[in-house]
Amino acid sequence: MVPAIEGMKDTYVDVKTVLANGKHVIVEMQVLNVQGFEQRILYNAAKNYSLQLAKGQDYTLLNPVIALTLTDFVMFPEAVEHVSRFKLLEQHRFTNYTDDLELVFVELPKFGKTEDQLAAIDEFWLYFVGHSGTMDRVPPRFAADPALRQAFELTEESKLSLAGLEMQHRRFDFVRRQRAVLKKAADAEANLAQAEAHWAQAEAIAAQAEANAAQPEGKAETEQALLAHCIANGMTEAAARAMLGV
Secondary structure, three states: OOOOOOOOOOOEEEEEEEOOOOOEEEEEEEOOOOOOHHHHHHHHHHHHHHOOOOOOOOHHHOOOEEEEEEEOOOOOOOOOOOEEEEEEEOOOOOOEEEEEEEEEEEEHHHOOOOHHHOOOHHHHHHHHHHHHHHOOOOOHHHHOOHHHHHHHHHHOHHHOOHHHHHHHHHHHHHHHHHHHHHHHHHHHHHHHHHHHHHHHHHHHHHHHHHHHHOOHHHHHHHHHHHHHHHHHOOOOHHHHHHHHOO
16 A cells, blocks of 8 residues: 555545536546546536535526546546546437536547647647646747646746645655556456456366266366366466376
């Protein structure tokens, strides 16, 4: 377990705002695919929707809520697009129940445009989020937009205090170590699943071997088939023969 550090209780940051049309937007950046992440996104959106009303107020006063989440990992491997939108739909006809609750996910690893390919303002912002930490200057095309220019200025390490710079480096190190922990756990789970599959297959072959053993003419053939299977799945010949007793 990687120890928690000051300032890194959570692996996400969020900002809440209200648009001119009254819609409530929760913008969140998630750097690690931790357990319970999907449930927390839905919970926060529903909570922000319900907390709009004071006791006794009419439900018609509720404004839509959009939960916009940027992930620094692939969340939907089967999807090619980097943006996924979810709403409340009828299961068979796919008609909207309401537009009051919407979940939008942006998978940054899938956004592969270069600086020269950027066109829409949202593309500029996605590029900024994904590359600001490695850029040593404000590109001219970004500097033309006051909001983007200000965002670059806020991320410059040279403007951080020594304590702030140290905290930022500790946060980056925390994320790197947490990613290593998650990868190790995923690899262990995959190896366990593979071992269980091989064992199940071996048990099936062993059961067939017992059935064939009743027929002397098939015993030698079965033993060779079992031996070949064990060797093909990574066992040494000596270990396989010892296990099979051949």
